[in-house]
Amino acid sequence: MRSSSSSSKQAADNSRGHLVTLRQRLYHALNLGTRYCDDKGRKWHYSDIEIQRLVLRSVDAFLDSISAESLQHQVVKESVGDIVGAVGSILASKCEATMRLASDVAVKIIRVIPSSMLQPHFSNLIHPLSSLLSSRQLRVAISCASALNLILSNLSSKREKEVWEILKTTNVVGDLVENVKGYSTDNKATEYFQEMASLLSKLLWRWPPFRFHVWTDRNLLNILDTVKFNPDCSIRVAVMQLFSALALCGNGTNKLLEDGEGLVKIMVDSLDCSNPYSVQIEGLRLAQCLMTSEQGCSKIIKLSCEPIVKAIITLMSNWSLDDGKLAKCQMSILVEACRLALITRWEGDHHFYFWKAGVDGVLLRLIIGNSDTAQQSLHSLSLQEQIIKLEEVFDADVLLPLRPYIWDILGCLAANCMEYFFPKMHGNETVFNILVVCACLAFVDSILTSRQISQGSVCHSSESEPASRAVLMMIYSPSKYISSKTRFILSEVLELKGKDYVGYILDSLKATSSGNKFGIPSNFRLVISLTSLACYSALPKYQKHVIQHGGIDILLSFISWWLDNPVHLNRSSVAPHVQNLFSERICCWPSSEDWEGEDMLLLFGLVALGELINAENLYGIFHNQMELRAAFIRDLQEICINNSYSGPRWYAAYILRHLGLYGFPSKFGREFRELLTDNEHSDMELIIKNQEPVRVHGVILLVRCPSLLPSEELLKEKASDSSFKQDSDSCNRLITKVRLSAQVDCQSLTKLLEYIYSGSFEAGEDIVKKLKILAKHCNLQPLVQLLCGRNPKWGTPFPSFGFISALGPAGRNFSDIILEAETSGPSNQDCSSCSTSVLHLHVHKVVLWPSCEYLRALFQSGMQERLFCYILKFWMQGTIA
Numbered sequence: 001m002r003s004s005s006s007s008s009k010q011a012a013d014n015s016r017g018h019l020v021t022l023r024q025r026l027y028h029a030l031n032l033g034t035r036y037c038d039d040k041g042r043k044w045h046y047s048d049i050e051i052q053r054l055v056l057r058s059v060d061a062f063l064d065s066i067s068a069e070s071l072q073h074q075v076v077k078e079s080v081g082d083i084v085g086a087v088g089s090i091l092a093s094k095c096e097a098t099m100r101l102a103s104d105v106a107v108k109i110i111r112v113i114p115s116s117m118l119q120p121h122f123s124n125l126i127h128p129l130s131s132l133l134s135s136r137q138l139r140v141a142i143s144c145a146s147a148l149n150l151i152l153s154n155l156s157s158k159r160e161k162e163v164w165e166i167l168k169t170t171n172v173v174g175d176l177v178e179n180v181k182g183y184s185t186d187n188k189a190t191e192y193f194q195e196m197a198s199l200l201s202k203l204l205w206r207w208p209p210f211r212f213h214v215w216t217d218r219n220l221l222n223i224l225d226t227v228k229f230n231p232d233c234s235i236r237v238a239v240m241q242l243f244s245a246l247a248l249c250g251n252g253t254n255k256l257l258e259d260g261e262g263l264v265k266i267m268v269d270s271l272d273c274s275n276p277y278s279v280q281i282e283g284l285r286l287a288q289c290l291m292t293s294e295q296g297c298s299k300i301i302k303l304s305c306e307p308i309v310k311a312i313i314t315l316m317s318n319w320s321l322d323d324g325k326l327a328k329c330q331m332s333i334l335v336e337a338c339r340l341a342l343i344t345r346w347e348g349d350h351h352f353y354f355w356k357a358g359v360d361g362v363l364l365r366l367i368i369g370n371s372d373t374a375q376q377s378l379h380s381l382s383l384q385e386q387i388i389k390l391e392e393v394f395d396a397d398v399l400l401p402l403r404p405y406i407w408d409i410l411g412c413l414a415a416n417c418m419e420y421f422f423p424k425m426h427g428n429e430t431v432f433n434i435l436v437v438c439a440c441l442a443f444v445d446s447i448l449t450s451r452q453i454s455q456g457s458v459c460h461s462s463e464s465e466p467a468s469r470a471v472l473m474m475i476y477s478p479s480k481y482i483s484s485k486t487r488f489i490l491s492e493v494l495e496l497k498g499k500d501y502v503g504y505i506l507d508s509l510k511a512t513s514s515g516n517k518f519g520i521p522s523n524f525r526l527v528i529s530l531t532s533l534a535c536y537s538a539l540p541k542y543q544k545h546v547i548q549h550g551g552i553d554i555l556l557s558f559i560s561w562w563l564d565n566p567v568h569l570n571r572s573s574v575a576p577h578v579q580n581l582f583s584e585r586i587c588c589w590p591s592s593e594d595w596e597g598e599d600m601l602l603l604f605g606l607v608a609l610g611e612l613i614n615a616e617n618l619y620g621i622f623h624n625q626m627e628l629r630a631a632f633i634r635d636l637q638e639i640c641i642n643n644s645y646s647g648p649r650w651y652a653a654y655i656l657r658h659l660g661l662y663g664f665p666s667k668f669g670r671e672f673r674e675l676l677t678d679n680e681h682s683d684m685e686l687i688i689k690n691q692e693p694v695r696v697h698g699v700i701l702l703v704r705c706p707s708l709l710p711s712e713e714l715l716k717e718k719a720s721d722s723s724f725k726q727d728s729d730s731c732n733r734l735i736t737k738v739r740l741s742a743q744v745d746c747q748s749l750t751k752l753l754e755y756i757y758s759g760s761f762e763a764g765e766d767i768v769k770k771l772k773i774l775a776k777h778c779n780l781q782p783l784v785q786l787l788c789g790r791n792p793k794w795g796t797p798f799p800s801f802g803f804i805s806a807l808g809p810a811g812r813n814f815s816d817i818i819l820e821a822e823t824s825g826p827s828n829q830d831c832s833s834c835s836t837s838v839l840h841l842h843v844h845k846v847v848l849w850p851s852c853e854y855l856r857a858l859f860q861s862g863m864q865e866r867l868f869c870y871i872l873k874f875w876m877q878g879t880i881a
Helices: 004-030 049-064 074-093 099-112 115-121 123-131 138-153 157-168 172-186 190-206 208-215 218-227 233-247 250-256 261-270 277-290 294-303 305-317 328-345 350-356 359-368 372-379 383-393 400-415 429-452 464-475 480-497 502-513 523-536 540-548 551-564 600-612 626-642 646-659 669-677 698-704 712-720 746-758 765-777 781-788 809-814 845-851 853-860 865-880
Strands: 034-038 041-045 661-663 684-687 694-696 736-739 760-762 817-820 840-843
Touching: 004 049, 004 074, 041 074, 049 074, 049 099, 074 099, 074 115, 074 123, 099 123, 099 138, 115 123, 123 138, 123 157, 138 190, 172 190, 172 208, 172 218, 190 208, 190 233, 208 233, 208 250, 218 233, 233 250, 233 261, 233 277, 250 277, 250 294, 261 277, 261 294, 261 305, 277 294, 277 305, 277 328, 294 305, 305 328, 305 350, 305 359, 328 350, 328 400, 350 359, 350 400, 359 400, 359 429, 372 383, 372 429, 383 429, 383 480, 400 429, 400 464, 429 464, 429 480, 429 502, 429 523, 464 480, 464 523, 480 540, 502 523, 502 540, 502 551, 523 540, 523 600, 540 551, 540 600, 551 600, 551 626, 600 646, 626 646, 646 661, 646 781, 661 746, 661 781, 669 746, 694 698, 694 746, 698 746, 698 809, 698 845, 746 760, 746 765, 765 781, 840 845
Parallel strands: 684 736
Antiparallel strands: 034 041, 661 760, 684 694, 817 840
16 A cells, blocks of 8 residues: 555646646647747737637636646746736737637736736736726626736835836726726626726825826716715725725825715724624725824814724724634734724824723723733732732733834823823723833833844834833823823832833943944934933933933933934834835825924934933033033024924923023024014004003014904004005004003013014023913913923924915005016905905015015115015016026
8 A cells, every 4th residue: 555645746746747738738829829029028929819719728727737836836937928928918919709718817817826926927917908997898897907906916016117107008097987987877797896996996006196087086086975885895895995095195085075974974884893894994994094194184083083983992992812812804903993093193182082982991901901800900909019910911912913003092192181181080090000000011121122132133022112102202291190190100110120221221322422333222222212211311210310320411412413413213113013005105195294203313312301401400511611502502493493393393492491592493583583673664563551662563473473463453444544555655654553461561572572573582580480471361372381391292383483374364464565477367366455456465575674685685775665576576586487
């Protein structure tokens, strides 16, 4: 009796022999046609229908004989190019008699032959398949769409440009749009719509230029609005895929949301747990695409806030373990739901509903597991006992891939709380405290992980950076409860674990700024070190320890080094979970960089320094080192003016306040400050009791502090007065008088005007106390925050000192120059300030004066207004050209 191994060998030999036989028959058929080579490889051509059928049947039989094992045979690898070339040629001939069979064989080729073997030959199939999408034979069109769907699903990014060039030569998007529109009118099969819509969505996802032709097609969008309510799950999935691809374009999202209630309803309904897995996944991805920016999120939240949050929380809660394992589909749903929950990174009403829905309990369950008993037992333990107990179960859970998202969600929730937020308002305070313990344990582990990483290694723990960031955001949360509770718990965790990494952290930063390449830590270790130092510096038990070890000097050196050698770092390089399928494919969205952008190293260094100088007088640090102090101030001002991201700019301004410099330095601050002594172009007087009136400029107050302006009626009356017109002599200008409260003193007003004009000012503590009250009454919230010494709120935009708004209708009341277009054209439809009949613009001398030396010279030359306007128009046209 033969052994089983002998039988297997015999079967393998028989299979290989059969494969070789079928290959010989295949090449016998191919040899009946003409094969030739061009720059794209070998091709086959023969117009005889029967020969085409013979070749197609031979290819079909050969494909049927291929098994997983035989794919490695040389006979298969050598045949791929000839097979694809022949089928592509037959498809290109568009012979009615063979199109059906050829398109079916094309689908089988893509399904049987591995993508790695097919990639070099895709071009021979894509063009003929694309040209047949509009075929009158529905089965041909469906098969071609199915084949292209498979190709694009497996297309490598390296081949995208090559395929894009092919697709540009065909009207593939136009044909697909017409096919989708024809579905509802021609009563075509569900499979037809599914394949066409799915292929169109893949094209829109990979190549943004195609999107414009789709979202501008009103008829298509109307049909999709009707089809989206089809009860067939496959149809709903295809529609949501198409909406998701369109939503990657900011303009496309705006178009979809013009009447967004129906779209949001189908999205929310799809998140119901009763739906099939595929519907839930596409609903989550559609929601992520629509809310891929703060602007998109804001629009969706306004339409349906609570239902969306409830759906997210339900999906994050709806899981269970089977024999200690989680089903793959459940994990996919949880990951996508957690990604969607990252809308917590933006301010909005949704934060209230997340807390109301018990988000802290949901996050805790995802961390410590599914056991209610385990959670209940933790409630009765002391903090020290909780720490010990949680250490035992902390890394023993199958949900570890979710940890990075959990920490980000927790950090974002904490960063966007109100000052008097208290977890007990919406749920169980103990649950939140246990969640903070878990975060602090992960924080300590992240430092240990960073120490164990070899130089240049990228194999770091995926949750290290998110956990460190979460603790930092909780420590610096606007909520007094969250901030104080996190500082207390972190101190207890560090003390109980007996871990003091301050020396290691400072040594890492010192090695970086020393310029000695040997021993410089990786970017990942730098991020963890700086984040950790910012947290340590906020703990009373460790703050003095950091300072005694030279922490401030080391941070000053590090910041100076960074400014000379800026290390721009995307967060995705140290936190891979922030990468997703959509982030690199979006287009036409307004820039919405993260608060730190690519300058996270600088930001975290400034955060740590800002906390340390609360406990140490910077004047003492710079004692007898005035040049060093002046250089440091210049560095901080440079960050405020020229850095691209709000986070570093805010913290630079926050540190400057400890040096007696308040506000937000701006590029033309010095030039605009000089306008405070300019009476020639002033048009308002601020009247203070028993003091000389202060002359100011209305347009500057309009843009930067409208609270100081008089009523709108008075401004309109002023605008209609002839003495304010462009032709008037400046010395006869109408001056509007504004009487201020008797409680306003001249010194405080002077400093406030310095801030309004230049963005910053220098002051002592005595004036700061008075300015707080005045700034509050003027609703200058960013200045109030600085004057009160509160840490910058994470995500707050840096105050803008631009004058674009002065070009609007309100700014026309203060305009003293009109720019008219040279070419004939329509008049300004919305201009109620003048009767000029040509296209024109109302501008302001006082804004132009400090912004351009050339224009300032023209002003000072004594040139007449009319001649100046003519030259200014010429200058602006030349600049624009």
